[in-house]
Amino acid sequence: MAKRLHFSLPFSSTARAESNGTGNSNSNPKSNPNVDSKGEVSDLKMQLRQLAGSRAPGTDDSKRELFKKVISYMTIGIDVSSVFSEMVMCSATSDIVLKKMCYLYVGNYARYNPDLSLLTINFLQRDCKDEDPMIRGLALRSLCTLRVANLVEYLVGPLGSGLKDGNSYVRMVAAVGVLKLYHISSSTCMDADFPVTLKHLMLNDPDAQVVANCLCALQEIWSLEATASEEASREREVLLSKPVIYYLLNRIKEFSEWAQCIVLELLSKYAPADSNEIFDIMNLLEDRLQHANGAVVLATVKVFLQLTLSMTDTHQQVYERIKAPLLTQVSSGSPEQSYAVISHLHLLVMRAPILFSTNYKHFYCQYNEPFYVKKLKLEMLTAVANESNTYEIVTELCEYAANVDIPMARESIRAVGKIALQQYDVNAIVDRLLQFLEMEKDYVTAETLVLVKDLLRKYPQWSHDCIAVVGNISSKNVQEPKAKAALIWMLGEYAQDMQDAPYVLESLAENWDDEHSAEVRLHLLTAVLKCFLRRPPETQKALGAALAAGLSDFHQDVHDRALFYYRLLQYKVSVAERVVNPPKQAVSVFADTQSSEIKDRIFDEFNSLAVVYQKPSYMFTDKEHRGPFAFSEELGNLSIGAESAENIVSAQRVEANDQDLLLSTSEKEESRGPSNNGSAYSAPSYDSSAPLVDSHAQSELVSLDQTLPQAPQASSAFDDLLGLGFAVTPTPAASPPPLRLNAKAVLDPNTFQQKWRQLPVSVSQEGSITPQGVAALTTPQALLRHMQGHFIHCIASGGQAPNFKFFFFAQKAEESSTFLVECIINSSSCKVQIKIKADDQGTSHAFVALFQSALSSFGMS
Amino acid sequence: MISQFFVLSQRGDNIVFRDYRGDVQKSSAEIFFRKVKFWKEDGDEEAPPVFNVDGVNYFHVKVVGLLFVATTRANVSPSLVLELLQRIARVIKDYLGVLNEDSFRKNFVLVYELLDEVIDFGYAQTTSTEVLKSSVFNEPIMVDAGRLPPLGPASIFMQGTKRMPGTAVTKSVVANEPGGRKREEIFVDIIEKISLTFSSSGYILTSEIDGTIQMKSFLTGNPEIRLALNEELSIGRSGRSIYGSRDYSGSSGSGPVILDDCNFHESVHLDSFDVDRTLTLVPPDGEFPVMNYRMTQEFKPPFRINTLIEEAGALKAEVILKIRAEFSPSVTANTIVVQMPLPTYTTRVSFELEPGAVGQMTDFKESNKRLEWGLKKAIFFHKSLKFETAEQNRWWIRSHASCEANILTGIAWYCNITKEAGPVSMTFTIPMYNTSRLQVKYLQIAKKSKTYNPYRWVRYVTQANSYVARI
Structure with missing residues (x-):
């Protein structure tokens, strides 16, 4: 009974706070909120002390009760570190359950009582030599979890003998123990040569779990060491070598399902020599796709996808093959598991939309699914929609839009809009969207208005049908700022088609103070001016009211825009017309949220959180936690020029800056809506923010350029200022001058990294290298010297036969415009993959030709 | 990690x-x-x-x-x-x-x-x-299972029809029975969850069965087990669009069972699966899925739902819900709940059940404006309705509830009421019934001795996952 009472202790926030801290709250008794629990702890202390020396029968049972109490306190966050010495005193027992509880306690508090921990070393060391392998294993595990730096010397001996123990349970514990030791004191671990022992065990131990634990430990140790030591990074490569990989593959079925996942993850980084090898591996793993464990299936899928990346046909077959097993995983697990699998399906569909175009019904939502699954399914439906299935999908989405579940209805309408924007034949969809407006539900109207606005920007030809319906909407029924802004934009843009546009705008302008959103007020200013330019007499009053209100607006942007319009009108109405209301071009494609490079990176990180968050791992993970073989470390790990160590440090700094940049964009997204989770989902083409504004600005600029021919210089300066990357060079396509490169180009690695990350890929090509070239490519250095002869300089290189990877750069002779090259050479297949990024995109093709010819002459002389 | x-x-x-x-x-x-x-x-x-x-x-x-x-x-x-x-x-x-x-x-x-x-x-x-x-050395301290809320699909067996021991689901795999000796037994549950959507005209829009063959073994010494499924079982519908062309002829009666896909627990050996559809395994202790499968082949829905909404005055509407069971009367469905969201401006609902209805309850949930109609057990009228006399083997749960919705904002509501209400959804559990017709033909346990004859329980259950009728 007493125990239950303890459990129901109120969970006051201060009690938690105590557990949050170092746990050393003894020094600060005031922070203890619960005098009772304090009293109970000292009670416990007394009782434990009495039992410590007792050998009476039944002692163990009373001890068990007391230990349980201690651990239950520990769990709910009450500090029981003060009974440490009593617990240790009571630990002399042969009762294994008692031992385990004691180990658990000690493991939790040892760090905060390093001095007292010394007391435990004795009995743990004794237990490490116990007859019972179970006790040996347990003691060893606890010994390694003490995490007290000055006790590591006591660890080395037991660990060493643990790794040689005759019992596999003990070896299994010891292998992980080495990793724990490494995290407490890496030097002790390395000095004792434990990694070497682990490697030996990994390749020879009869027990698969021991092998798996050794592999985990080695992966972690070598990746962390790799930044500091050449040898470690070589060792890390060894894990990916053919003998090791084949050894693990041959034993794959001995491993537990969890260990299989680890082996498969390692395998996905392996580069087989030829296609036969690839097929052998895939045939061997084929049945893993029928595993009931979704983690195994996804890990296998990753292997298949990565292995066949360069084999287009096989890659396509893989997509076909993995479809059914993945769909089974979606429906056989819990909603949480479905969520993880559908996230991956979404990634696959984005790469191969045709893949699921006939299976779209699998992504229809079920009424009892959690919202997070439904939302993902809607994303899937928009992604798979094409000419053949759009009608059915949109029909289904309309059912959801009429749903009583409001968030679901909103998402569904957005999905319909997204489909409309990606389809060529939007006829039927426009009708449905307009029907939404007739449903007369506020939130449906609001969402729909935003969509209709985007739709009109892309398909102005639909304006007639849309405006007829939109004109009937009373602005009083539209309250959400985004929707209101969209409606106002349409009123301005189609002022001549909507009869009462001036009067609606007028009443809005008169109620200026009631409008809280600056965005809406900005739109209102523009709309009133546009309307005025078309129907001056009717709008004059509204314009006056809007400008007056705008000029006294407290919001800076609104004020400035009002002032700008005012001056423009004062200067010349016809100029105002050309600036504010020029003929518009339809937006052909709304800017994509993610660059293709980011998407590729996410694909490289298949079967990881990157897919769920839709962000590459460097955006949400600290560097040291990126896991072994993370892509983003690649540049840093390749041997960079001569000044390697120094560079690595600064490279990190650049990366940090870079990350800040990237973060700031993602934060922008976040401020628009969701948070840390999959925020990239809220496709910005609907939120009329950054990307849209950009394309808008672009098109307006272009027209500015056209309408103001008298000031061409100004406009080109304008272009440069905005850095929009307009090719202002007169007719660059006509006859490009031969590209000459700077023989003495210089670029420091930091700048390279930065540029590599910022620039888009301008050319991506596959080529080949001559057999003579392969023969000459005994070391990467040979190629470096050759390319340097062609004024193409290497900044980083790496890899070993058959796969080499190089990063080159070159500069134009006459200006400081740089080309960056990533070049992957497979010497067994003679294939070369080239990715070019350039400051000046226009000349990148000329550069590729130059690069290819330089490459093909390699080995000829 | x-x-x-x-x-x-x-x-x-x-x-x-x-x-x-x-x-x-x-x-x-x-x-x-x-x-x-x-x-x-x-x-x-x-x-x-x-x-x-x-x-x-x-x-x-x-x-x-x-x-x-x-x-x-x-x-x-x-x-x-x-x-x-x-x-x-x-x-x-x-x-x-x-x-x-x-x-x-x-x-x-x-x-x-x-x-x-x-x-x-x-x-x-x-x-x-x-x-x-x-x-692991601690002995579990058992709690009384009797008053606990059910968990998991197999829990319906807790309610204990006489043929099944009620403790099966709540029995610890490791704890000893009070008598000190363990009962030798093995449970094989074929659990199917149906997702089905009827269009407003009663046509089946989507249907899928997600099934699991779940095993829980209490056999000592881990004997090998052979589990034979339907011989006419095919997997994968290659090349054909799953929903594109429907094979209606196969919807009732016999014929092959076609699974879209399935996967297996790692202990299962599939050596003879391609030949005679038998699974061989040494079941580990504990509960685990032997096989998960997914099927979109056309099947006969266990229930049909009929909804009628009628205007009954300016501020009133009448909803008539009918469910019809399409399985034999030897099977009983239980814990049936029918739900339907009503327009948000609904203020009051009154119900009227068929005369003689037993074990039924109706409710209007004010908070989320939802109509609920529960049937503890499906009650079968062993007679057909007058207008359906032709079909002898069709059995009915016939029952309807009607509700009056008093609407305050009575502007143009009745052309919209179908958009503001519904869809009708239904949950149910039907023990000893399976929709896919996938069956365990036999369950063979490698014998240790002639007297060794453990209890074998093969149980079927069908549940609604998402069973929806649009209006």
Whole structure:
């Protein structure tokens, strides 16, 4: 009974706070909120002390009760570190359950009582030599979890003998123990040569779990060491070598399902020599796709996808093959598991939309699914929609839009809009969207208005049908700022088609103070001016009211825009017309949220959180936690020029800056809506923010350029200022001058990294290298010297036969415009993959030709 | 690798908390719970199972109202961690027999012991109850299963028809029976969940069966088991669009069972599966799915739903709901609930059930404007309706409820009422009935001696997953 009472202790926030801290709250008794629990702890202390020396029968049972109490306190966050010495005193027992509880306690508090921990070393060391392998294993595990730096010397001996123990349970514990030791004191671990022992065990131990634990430990140790030591990074490569990989593959079925996942993850980084090898591996793993464990299936899928990346046909077959097993995983697990699998399906569909175009019904939502699954399914439906299935999908989405579940209805309408924007034949969809407006539900109207606005920007030809319906909407029924802004934009843009546009705008302008959103007020200013330019007499009053209100607006942007319009009108109405209301071009494609490079990176990180968050791992993970073989470390790990160590440090700094940049964009997204989770989902083409504004600005600029021919210089300066990357060079396509490169180009690695990350890929090509070239490519250095002869300089290189990877750069002779090259050479297949990024995109093709010819002459002389 | 594992009650208290790597702050449980509880940003109703707060990734699954949570700073495989959390829940249930807050609290020392063996330094070691048995020493303290809410699909067997022992589902795999000796028995459950959507005209829009053959073995000495399925069973419908062309002729009666896809537990040997559709396995201890399968082949829906909405005056509407069972009267469906959202401006609803209706309840949930109609057991009228006399073998649950919706904002509501109400959804459980016709033809246990004859239970159950009729 007493125990239950303890459990129901109120969970006051201060009690938690105590557990949050170092746990050393003894020094600060005031922070203890619960005098009772304090009293109970000292009670416990007394009782434990009495039992410590007792050998009476039944002692163990009373001890068990007391230990349980201690651990239950520990769990709910009450500090029981003060009974440490009593617990240790009571630990002399042969009762294994008692031992385990004691180990658990000690493991939790040892760090905060390093001095007292010394007391435990004795009995743990004794237990490490116990007859019972179970006790040996347990003691060893606890010994390694003490995490007290000055006790590591006591660890080395037991660990060493643990790794040689005759019992596999003990070896299994010891292998992980080495990793724990490494995290407490890496030097002790390395000095004792434990990694070497682990490697030996990994390749020879009869027990698969021991092998798996050794592999985990080695992966972690070598990746962390790799930044500091050449040898470690070589060792890390060894894990990916053919003998090791084949050894693990041959034993794959001995491993537990969890260990299989680890082996498969390692395998996905392996580069087989030829296609036969690839097929052998895939045939061997084929049945893993029928595993009931979704983690195994996804890990296998990753292997298949990565292995066949360069084999287009096989890659396509893989997509076909993995479809059914993945769909089974979606429906056989819990909603949480479905969520993880559908996230991956979404990634696959984005790469191969045709893949699921006939299976779209699998992504229809079920009424009892959690919202997070439904939302993902809607994303899937928009992604798979094409000419053949759009009608059915949109029909289904309309059912959801009429749903009583409001968030679901909103998402569904957005999905319909997204489909409309990606389809060529939007006829039927426009009708449905307009029907939404007739449903007369506020939130449906609001969402729909935003969509209709985007739709009109892309398909102005639909304006007639849309405006007829939109004109009937009373602005009083539209309250959400985004929707209101969209409606106002349409009123301005189609002022001549909507009869009462001036009067609606007028009443809005008169109620200026009631409008809280600056965005809406900005739109209102523009709309009133546009309307005025078309129907001056009717709008004059509204314009006056809007400008007056705008000029006294407290919001800076609104004020400035009002002032700008005012001056423009004062200067010349016809100029105002050309600036504010020029003929518009339809937006052909709304800017994509993610660059293709980011998407590729996410694909490289298949079967990881990157897919769920839709962000590459460097955006949400600290560097040291990126896991072994993370892509983003690649540049840093390749041997960079001569000044390697120094560079690595600064490279990190650049990366940090870079990350800040990237973060700031993602934060922008976040401020628009969701948070840390999959925020990239809220496709910005609907939120009329950054990307849209950009394309808008672009098109307006272009027209500015056209309408103001008298000031061409100004406009080109304008272009440069905005850095929009307009090719202002007169007719660059006509006859490009031969590209000459700077023989003495210089670029420091930091700048390279930065540029590599910022620039888009301008050319991506596959080529080949001559057999003579392969023969000459005994070391990467040979190629470096050759390319340097062609004024193409290497900044980083790496890899070993058959796969080499190089990063080159070159500069134009006459200006400081740089080309960056990533070049992957497979010497067994003679294939070369080239990715070019350039400051000046226009000349990148000329550069590729130059690069290819330089490459093909390699080995000829 | 994960950093921490913890289980939180619905109120957010730690029931167990295990820190494996020490690289995530101790207050993570509190941060997590606050985040989940106040997950309203972006209009989402529920926190997704994976999210990131300040560089820490939080994974959670909900099992019987408890939150099983893992944290990590690393970029790990989400399905691995979520699967692991589910598996931990299953192992704990194997040990405790019943999984709920009470049993958890009584057995937290045992749970800690399990957690120590399941995960070491964040790496999953084993989740096999079989393997764990050798290194876990606490005896589970059993809680009374009688008054506990049911969990999992197999729990309907708890309600104990006479043929089945009620303890099967709630029995611990490791604890000894009070008598000191264990009963030799094995349970094979074929659990099917149906998802089906009827269009407003009664046509089937989508249908899918997600099935599991689940096994729980209490056999000593791990004998080998052979499980034979329908011989006419084919897997995969290659080349054909799943929904494109429907084979209506196969919808009733016999014919091959065509599964879209299936997967198997790792203990299953498929050597003779392609030849005679038998699965061979040595069942490990504990509950596990032998096979999961998915089927979109046309099947006969167990219930048909008929909804009629009529205007009955300016501020009134009448809804008539009819359900019709399409299976033989020897089978009884139970815990049937029919739900239908009504327009938000509904103020009052009155119900009228068929004369003679027993064990039925009707309710109007004011808070979410939802009509509920529950039938404890389907009552069959062993007579056909007058207008359907031709079909002898069709049996009916005939019953209708009508409700009057008094509407205050009576502007143009009746052309919209179908858009403001519905769809009708239905949940039910039908024991000893399976929709896919997938069957376990026989269950063979390798004999140790002539007298060895353990109890074998093969049980079927069909449940509604998402059973919806649009109006």
